[in-house]
Amino acid sequence: MPIRSASAHWHGNLTEGYGKIRTGKGGLSGDYSFKSRFEEGEGTNPEELIAAAHAGCYSMALSKALGDAGHPPTSVETTARVHLDKTDAGMTVTRIDLDTYVDVAGLDEAEFGKVAEAAKENCPISRLLSPGAEITLSARLTS
Structure with a gap:
């Protein structure tokens, strides 16, 4: 069976930083941040x-x-x-x-x-x- 992957890149500190998540083949990609994860901010998590x-x-x-x-x-x-x-x-x-x-x-x-x-x-x-x-x-x- 194939091995699946995804990657994440983060810039900055936890509360003010931001990042991008991408699945291995690029089918899904999205921005994420402290606000999108722990509050109601734009982006994914x-x-x-x-x-x-x-x-x-x-x-x-x-x-x-x-x-x-x-x-x-x-x-x-x-x-x-x-x-x-x-x-x-x-x-x-x-x-x-x-x-x-x-x-x-x-x-x-x-x-x-x-x-x-x-x-x-x-x-x-x-x-x-x-x-x-x-x-x-x-x-x-x-x-």
Whole structure:
């Protein structure tokens, strides 16, 4: 399997500095700063990138799990919300809420819930993050 990369460059001190984050192949690039991370300033931040990675990974994992169950989805739309909180250990990602809407035919709510939860447990990014952060899931059918 290929190794993926990203880079970050920072100028200046923590509170007044600024930087740029770029994925290895250049598909995503964004400015970031203290204000974009800890306040409501313009730009991106590492937690948004974690959220994007988790939402993308989970959507693919759920699509695969539904296909394996004989119900390939028409679409999967997932939002991930990463909670960055101050703890005794310092700033910490404490929780990630996954919220997904799925258009899939021929599956009742109970079976869908089991497949969606199993996909969360088997998503590589969930497995990476779950030892340190609680991961919640709200999965709903749109069809």
